[in-house]
Amino acid sequence: MDSVASHSYEVHLEALAQAALQQYIAKSSYSKIFLMVDENTKKYCLPIFEEKIGVQIDQILEIQSGEANKNITTCVKVWDALSKNDGDRKSLLINLGGGVLTDLGGFVASTFQRGIDFINIPTTLLAMVDASIGGKTGVDLGPLKNQIGVINQPKMVLIFPEFLKTLEPRQRTSGYAEMLKHGLIRDAVYWNSLRNTNDYGDAACVQKSISIKNDIVMQDPTEKGVRKILNFGHTLGHAIESYCLESPQRKTLLHGEAIAIGMILEAYLSHELKGLPRLSLEEIKDTFLKHFERVDFDGHDIDSILKLLRYDKKNSHGNINFVLLQAIGEAVIDVKVPDNLLLKAFAYYKE
Amino acid sequence: MDSVASHSYEVHLEALAQAALQQYIAKSSYSKIFLMVDENTKKYCLPIFEEKIGVQIDQILEIQSGEANKNITTCVKVWDALSKNDGDRKSLLINLGGGVLTDLGGFVASTFQRGIDFINIPTTLLAMVDASIGGKTGVDLGPLKNQIGVINQPKMVLIFPEFLKTLEPRQRTSGYAEMLKHGLIRDAVYWNSLRNTNDYGDAACVQKSISIKNDIVMQDPTEKGVRKILNFGHTLGHAIESYCLESPQRKTLLHGEAIAIGMILEAYLSHELKGLPRLSLEEIKDTFLKHFERVDFDGHDIDSILKLLRYDKKNSHGNINFVLLQAIGEAVIDVKVPDNLLLKAFAYYKE
Numbered sequence: 001m002d003s004v005a006s007h008s009y010e011v012h013l014e015a016l017a018q019a020a021l022q023q024y025i026a027k028s029s030y031s032k033i034f035l036m037v038d039e040n041t042k043k044y045c046l047p048i049f050e051e052k053i054g055v056q057i058d059q060i061l062e063i064q065s066g067e068a069n070k071n072i073t074t075c076v077k078v079w080d081a082l083s084k085n086d087g088d089r090k091s092l093l094i095n096l097g098g099g100v101l102t103d104l105g106g107f108v109a110s111t112f113q114r115g116i117d118f119i120n121i122p123t124t125l126l127a128m129v130d131a132s133i134g135g136k137t138g139v140d141l142g143p144l145k146n147q148i149g150v151i152n153q154p155k156m157v158l159i160f161p162e163f164l165k166t167l168e169p170r171q172r173t174s175g176y177a178e179m180l181k182h183g184l185i186r187d188a189v190y191w192n193s194l195r196n197t198n199d200y201g202d203a204a205c206v207q208k209s210i211s212i213k214n215d216i217v218m219q220d221p222t223e224k225g226v227r228k229i230l231n232f233g234h235t236l237g238h239a240i241e242s243y244c245l246e247s248p249q250r251k252t253l254l255h256g257e258a259i260a261i262g263m264i265l266e267a268y269l270s271h272e273l274k275g276l277p278r279l280s281l282e283e284i285k286d287t288f289l290k291h292f293e294r295v296d297f298d299g300h301d302i303d304s305i306l307k308l309l310r311y312d313k314k315n316s317h318g319n320i321n322f323v324l325l326q327a328i329g330e331a332v333i334d335v336k337v338p339d340n341l342l343l344k345a346f347a348y349y350k351e
Numbered sequence: 352m353d354s355v356a357s358h359s360y361e362v363h364l365e366a367l368a369q370a371a372l373q374q375y376i377a378k379s380s381y382s383k384i385f386l387m388v389d390e391n392t393k394k395y396c397l398p399i400f401e402e403k404i405g406v407q408i409d410q411i412l413e414i415q416s417g418e419a420n421k422n423i424t425t426c427v428k429v430w431d432a433l434s435k436n437d438g439d440r441k442s443l444l445i446n447l448g449g450g451v452l453t454d455l456g457g458f459v460a461s462t463f464q465r466g467i468d469f470i471n472i473p474t475t476l477l478a479m480v481d482a483s484i485g486g487k488t489g490v491d492l493g494p495l496k497n498q499i500g501v502i503n504q505p506k507m508v509l510i511f512p513e514f515l516k517t518l519e520p521r522q523r524t525s526g527y528a529e530m531l532k533h534g535l536i537r538d539a540v541y542w543n544s545l546r547n548t549n550d551y552g553d554a555a556c557v558q559k560s561i562s563i564k565n566d567i568v569m570q571d572p573t574e575k576g577v578r579k580i581l582n583f584g585h586t587l588g589h590a591i592e593s594y595c596l597e598s599p600q601r602k603t604l605l606h607g608e609a610i611a612i613g614m615i616l617e618a619y620l621s622h623e624l625k626g627l628p629r630l631s632l633e634e635i636k637d638t639f640l641k642h643f644e645r646v647d648f649d650g651h652d653i654d655s656i657l658k659l660l661r662y663d664k665k666n667s668h669g670n671i672n673f674v675l676l677q678a679i680g681e682a683v684i685d686v687k688v689p690d691n692l693l694l695k696a697f698a699y700y701k702e
Contacts (some may be wrong), residue, residue, distance in 0.1 A: 057415070072423060072426075072427055075374065075423075076492070079499055080492065083492060083495055083498060086661075097468075110500070110501065111499050111500060111501055112499065114487065114501055115501060115502065136465065138462075138465060141431065142431075142434075144434055145463075147463070148462050148463065149465045150429055150465055150501060321479055322444065
């Protein structure tokens, strides 16, 4: 399997990843190598890491898994642990986990002593195809997702599809949503093949998604323009995810589950405002509802979700900017949406 | 007074600063302009800012002054306040205060929604000649100074020597220590003129110090090499500052007061290890003791200070690297110092 080049870091898959990491560590002169895990990756992924990768780790740091722990309190614990274990500017942090862990680990590394090196080894499909690529790091501030963070690239991203075997089906499906998004915003052929396969976690699909995301990020690392298309489904998806996380009567959604809903809603907006054909809209809705159970939002839920939109970081000057589709494979950025259409989008999702 | 060019930001003094800020704001399209103050700069500097500078501020944010508040808890309060007042990616944060405020404000801005623009208006001599120049931002983690932060340049640094009139003498003297350091590490002529003047806060001296620091930072923005010379006096100075801050029986020292002691100690090490002439060593000690009262450290104090050294962020691989002087105006980096010499340096300081 080939490696994917990027501006300032490399993505390696499978056997190449193992060799690349070993060579990199051998030629570096890190003072200490820290490995961060959560209770799940410690149990299911660390043994694979130790057997397959065989890099000497000086200290393992453990955090609690889950979006609810992706916050500054957890960062303080990790900064403290790095300090107490003699972490210094020449230390390396390897993040072994899903998107919560790689986002938080990247932020902790980027800010510890004004920045130490880090490497991401994503263990979920979502983190492989999305979170660990592109240099966005950060944590949540109360209900506001990724409100605090920096853009900073890891030294390497290493992909071992073997870790996917450790995942529950629900976690795998969550990653599938982001992969389908890559097709929707950039590649209609990929969308078609992906929505008709059951084997979306194989190395070829993972690599295709990484390539699409990486191409977009390389064109616009700091998200001034084209990179925004990666936010398709996320403007409403983030608000839905935040709302369900905070709301006691709603089941917490995985990121992919929330943006799957967001993509149906924003596909409706695309049809209304940007001419996305009706047939494409139906195809998108059918595809996502086949894999993601419909959530029954009531009026109060929808009101609360729309209130959260105001705080979303993609907003500017109080306006809400959406990424919409003109066609499958063709996205447009910075589209303003009238309020009444948002309610109609939720009605369409319920139908 | 001239402006000082830099890689990615500009430093403007006096009348030029006022014009530069007004022009910059006029041609920008910020969604909201936030101004951060503490209780002191709100009282003494904000009226001058409003009268002199006349830029429309949308929201004033107030933090508590002092090193003890330069921490993540204060950052969370400011991040929350930015969020609640509709701060977004196109907001601007203007930091009006001393080094604690500009360091913290720079970090908060660099990490809010993965980075918004900020401008520093330092109000203390120390912040004018040191903290606000060079892009180092950050906060303390417990007793560990600047343990958490990033390197990120402000859009502008604006210097109004008029603010110095609002300072207590002790605060002015603290800034004087950093100015003397600029002479010691880079410019023997400046050192000589500066140690013989009582008017070190005038615009010409401030500008000379800014130029020296800026030249060094431009050569090495990320502190891989020459920039380290700015840490002369800081390896021991930081440990002394942290110790006195945490220790109930010791008076808290201002930053300049702590590094003045650090510079005497490290001048002694320079004499022992790098051939700094005895006469130069005496001249350095006499100059600092003329302005900075000697602190009477006992054996327990010294033990505790040396323990804190281990945690200092300039250390690597457990070794303690010092910046020392070969001569006044000539610094060398990455010098290892045997433990017994550290005790002798404290003995020399006591003599």
